[in-house]
Amino acid sequence: MVRQEDPRGLQPWDELPSFCETILSGMGFTIAAFLRYNVDMIVCFEYKMYPDREHVETMLHTFEVCRHLYNNALSQRIQAWKYDHVSLNYCTLANELPALKKKAQPLTTIHSQVVQDVLKRLERAYANFFRRVQQKKKGKKIKAGFPRFKGIGRYRSFTYPSWGNGVSLDGDILHLSKIGDIRIRLHRVLEGTPKTATISKKADGWYVSIACKVEEEPLPKTGKDVGIDVGIENFATLSDDNDTIPNSRFLQKAQAHLRVCQRRLERRSRYSGRGKKRKLLSHQSKRRDKARVLLAKAHQNVARARKDFHHKVAYALVHAFDTIYIENLSIGNMLKNHCLARAISDVAWGQFFQILKNKAERAAKIVMDVAPYNTSQICSGCGRIVPKALSCRVHRCPYADCGLNVHRDKNSAEQIRKVGRDAALSR
Numbered sequence: 324m325v326r327q328e329d330p331r332g333l334q335p336w337d338e339l340p341s342f343c344e345t346i347l348s349g350m351g352f353t354i355a356a357f358l359r360y361n362v363d364m365i366v367c368f369e370y371k372m373y374p375d376r377e378h379v380e381t382m383l384h385t386f387e388v389c390r391h392l393y394n395n396a397l398s399q400r401i402q403a404w405k406y407d408h409v410s411l412n413y414c415t416l417a418n419e420l421p422a423l424k425k426k427a428q429p430l431t432t433i434h435s436q437v438v439q440d441v442l443k444r445l446e447r448a449y450a451n452f453f454r455r456v457q458q459k460k461k462g463k464k465i466k467a468g469f470p471r472f473k474g475i476g477r478y479r480s481f482t483y484p485s486w487g488n489g490v491s492l493d494g495d496i497l498h499l500s501k502i503g504d505i506r507i508r509l510h511r512v513l514e515g516t517p518k519t520a521t522i523s524k525k526a527d528g529w530y531v532s533i534a535c536k537v538e539e540e541p542l543p544k545t546g547k548d549v550g551i552d553v554g555i556e557n558f559a560t561l562s563d564d565n566d567t568i569p570n571s572r573f574l575q576k577a578q579a580h581l582r583v584c585q586r587r588l589e590r591r592s593r594y595s596g597r598g599k600k601r602k603l604l605s606h607q608s609k610r611r612d613k614a615r616v617l618l619a620k621a622h623q624n625v626a627r628a629r630k631d632f633h634h635k636v637a638y639a640l641v642h643a644f645d646t647i648y649i650e651n652l653s654i655g656n657m658l659k660n661h662c663l664a665r666a667i668s669d670v671a672w673g674q675f676f677q678i679l680k681n682k683a684e685r686a687a688k689i690v691m692d693v694a695p696y697n698t699s700q701i702c703s704g705c706g707r708i709v710p711k712a713l714s715c716r717v718h719r720c721p722y723a724d725c726g727l728n729v730h731r732d733k734n735s736a737e738q739i740r741k742v743g744r745d746a747a748l749s750r
């Protein structure tokens with residue numbers, strides 16, 4: 324499930340003046356509860372498509388047309404700023420489209436709203452860039468990342484931004500304007516009101532992702548809250564009882580197979596001839612292309628297994644608890660530790676937290692971020708600091724009046740719940 328995001332990266336409550344909070348709390352609302360009535364909840368349903376050869380050709384052609392438009396628009400924006408100091412936005416570029424269509428015939432071969440969406444994507448890329456620049460100014464250690472030109476094969480999806488206009492579903496047949504009728508595998512029923520449809524090409528075929536506006540589905544309250552400490556040794560440790568969720572280490576398990584695939588790709592060269600006669604092939608060799616697809620599929624399998632696991636854990640947690648406290652980790656900084664980077668990417672806490680938050684929101688449960696300050700060092704029994712290195716896996720409180728002796732992650736989870744409860748009370 325994805326929330327519709329503000330292109331400037333603002334959260335809805337960033338724009339609410341502070342007096343709103345006062346008024347709302349006077350009315351007995353929390354901001355989160357108030358927003359639930361105001362922000363659309365969007366869930367994406369993804370279905371596999373079964374296009375025939377003609378459909379595939381048309382869709383690949385659409386990618387190329389979109390890619391050229393994207394690159395041209397980007398170049399236009401750069402030039403306008405460089406020479407005239409004019410900032411072109413979506414509206415200016417979109418107004419030029421009718422004139423452009425008269426000159427560039429391929430643009431008329433794809434649906435008009437799909438064309439407009441390309442410019443909207445560029446607008447979003449710029450907005451994200453400016454947001455990151457602002458964050459950088461505030462001292463966050465990230466790259467600003469200016470929007471890039473897209474090379475061949477780097478534009479792999481296009482969107483019909485309004486359902487019913489160029490795109491519709493009839494049974495298991497997807498009607499796409501200017502492309503045709505394509506059968507999809509309707510493995511689950513579409514819920515809510517469809518809003519947009521995005522067609523994308525993945526390693527193992529074509530998919531359509533339909534974004535639907537859905538209603539909240541509250542789950543029965545259990546009256547329990549929990550603190551969660553995520554780690555590498557165990558995927559998650561709960562403050563509740565002695566519960567730990569083991570780390571499945573999907574990447575590590577697949578490593579041997581991935582290595583074989585990667586080597587096969589490297590072996591099948593991009594070049595012809597040897598030594599001084601070595602030349603880059605004008606077209607990619609078929610054997611190399613096959614190896615590339617196999618590697619991509621292997622990576623896709625790992626990512627899917629991991630995502631499935633995240634969904635299952637989040638589902639269980641949202642059913643069992645009303646409030647879930649998690650640590651607001653800065654994963655980007657943690658990845659700078661080279662020894663742990665692979666293991667950290669493998670557990671992918673960021674994706675898990677996002678899934679957890681989305682599920683909780685729909686179920687009318689609460690996920691609260693807790694500042695990660697010293698949660699592993701503070702004793703959850705007495706609140707005093709007990710310093711320990713990362714390698715020390717057990718928390719032993721040296722003070723006689725406390726003497727807490729538990730696993731280090733268990734202590735952190737308890738501490739996270741404690742801090743979370745305090746923060747919830749002070750709100």
Ligand SMILES: [Zn+2]
Nearest residue numbers: 702705720725
């Ligand atoms: Zn203690």
